[in-house]
Amino acid sequence: MKLKLLAQNTLKSIGILYLKTVKSIAFIPAIVAMVFLLLSLFTVQFDYSDTGKAIKAGAHWLTLKDASTARSIISTITGGIISLTVFSFSMVMILLNQAASQMSNRILEKLIGNRFQQIVLGFYIGTIVFALFLLSTIRDIDSGVYVPAISTYLLIAFTVVDIFLFIYFLHYVTQSVKYETIIHKIFTDTQKSMERKCVLQNFSPSSCEQGSSLSLNAQNSGIYQGFMEKPMRSLCKREDLLIRMEWPVGKLVIKDTPLLTILNKETIPKDLQKEIMGMVNIHGGQDIDVNYYYGFRQLMEVAVKALSPGINDPGTAILSLQALGHLLKYRSENHPEEEIYDEEKRLRIIMKIRSVEEIFTECVYPIWDYGKQDRLVNMEFHHIMLQLCAQTNIPAFERMLDTVNRSPMHQGV
Known part of the structure; x- marks a missing residue:
């Protein structure tokens, strides 16, 4: 078991070093x-x-x-x-x-x-x-x-x-x-990442009932980058485990914070706990290829920076907002897989996925907070939200449109 853990950690370290x-x-x-x-x-x-x-x-x-x-x-x-x-x-x-x-x-x-x-x-x-x-x-x-x-x-x-x-x-x-080139590059990378990961047209949240369970805490602090899917699925099948990840990819996890929960066991051996945690990737840095949400964050940060008093460039913020509109439309119609099954179609892993509303709240509202006093940004918000509401049924989009309509800057148009 110790040799297996050593080999597993070595492979993970080699993988991280290879990517870097x-x-x-x-x-x-x-x-x-x-x-x-x-x-x-x-x-x-x-x-x-x-x-x-x-x-x-x-x-x-x-x-x-x-x-x-x-x-x-x-x-x-x-x-x-x-x-x-x-x-x-x-x-x-x-x-x-x-x-x-x-x-x-x-x-x-x-x-x-x-x-x-x-x-x-x-x-x-x-x-x-x-x-x-x-x-x-x-x-x-x-x-x-x-x-x-x-x-x-x-x-x-x-x-x-x-x-x-x-x-x-x-x-x-x-x-x-050029700003439009950089924004387009982020948009393209995020779109490609979502096309690989968001493969479901219809989505229903996992409703697995929790009985006896065991929580495993993070062994170190860092950004949760997911886990080694095939080895984890094989381990769950071998040990008859059902694991639920408690954080979405890209979240900061502090040491000793509950990271995952084993839903069908109250206790497991220490060596097995180490083997499970060895398959989880927690380290610094983020990559759009691994986590498409990071692309949303980058576009939000570009827009917020452009709207800061020192820069005052609403044109760049509008370009980022337009890219976010395209990505939100795609994400609202395509969903990532939340559940992983083994070869016998038995549920083995439940992942934590950010909803469209969570992405919208975390990546669009900050732009509105900075740009709601700008007439150009206000008009673009109204234009994008109007189209999103017409093509989707996301409550967050409708609330944002209502907020824009009630904005003093928009009422003066």
């Missing part, structure tokens, strides 16, 4: 740089091979007989690409700082994790690695065949590509930090 590594800004650049290093080894080996020497002997324009000239070319390219890299990402950090100060620092992960930016950085670093390795292989021999001319010309081609990448990179970065 893959989402790191240095992950793709490191891979690209390694590819360039392997490419430099291959091209230099080819340069010094009989085939490479024959190619250089037959094509005089590929021959660099002067080792100092080759060194000068490579050194110049190396210094230029280093300067290009520093300039490019100094500009990125300035734009990120501006976006974080005017929107929300929670969106930084979206901007830093941009794959195109990481690929460009990797290509820059890869070119530098290629050039440095190439510089170390040049030999002073009169025949010229030991100057890696083919590799040097390939490096020049990489440099030309770097220059064009830099030109496009300037355009891409200025577009990617």
Whole structure:
């Protein structure tokens, strides 16, 4: 049992480390740089091979007989690409700082994790690695065949590509930090996450009766990130357990707070308790892919920040509000699974799910609190609520519409 717990905790730690590594800004650049290093080894080996020497002997324009000239070319390219890299990402950090100060620092992960930016950085670093390795292989021999001319010309081609990448990179970065682009990115990620998780058209809350039960407390503080579904379901089937999670994904759980309840047992062995808690993920940070509610929160924070007196940008708040309207419409018609059954169709796990009204209350009312004195925000609230009420039967939407209609700012329209 101890070995099983150790293996389980190790796998969970490896999974968390893997996600952090893959989402790191240095992950793709490191891979690209390694590819360039392997490419430099291959091209230099080819340069010094009989085939490479024959190619250089037959094509005089590929021959660099002067080792100092080759060194000068490579050194110049190396210094230029280093300067290009520093300039490019100094500009990125300035734009990120501006976006974080005017929107929300929670969106930084979206901007830093941009794959195109990481690929460009990797290509820059890869070119530098290629050039440095190439510089170390040049030999002073009169025949010229030991100057890696083919590799040097390939490096020049990489440099030309770097220059064009830099030109496009300037355009891409200025577009990617625009408020509408960031809001659309959050909206798209949240929509995709809901499409994966909200698969039920009809929903009825779980009504399992509770008899004898046992509560298990959180072993550490952090954000509840869900649990390992397949291992937990197998364990519940093996031990004949019915588990109810007490918190929705994304909630802060403080140590020793009741985290889950075993509904059909009053006592279980300590080792089994540890095994169950080892399958629950509690750690810092949140991800829209795991918890679509985090996307709602980000849009709310962007809108609230835009409506703050220091920013005073109702246009950005309206963009966030429109995105929230689309997402609330989809969520009101599609519901996540609340119950998990085993292969024999026996109920094993009951999850805590945020209702549409809870999401609306937590993510839309704060925007109203900040923006109800703004005429533009008032009009947009009325426009969105009117459509939501016409297409859904959510009481919270109707209450919000009634609140907007009674607003002095709206009555003056």
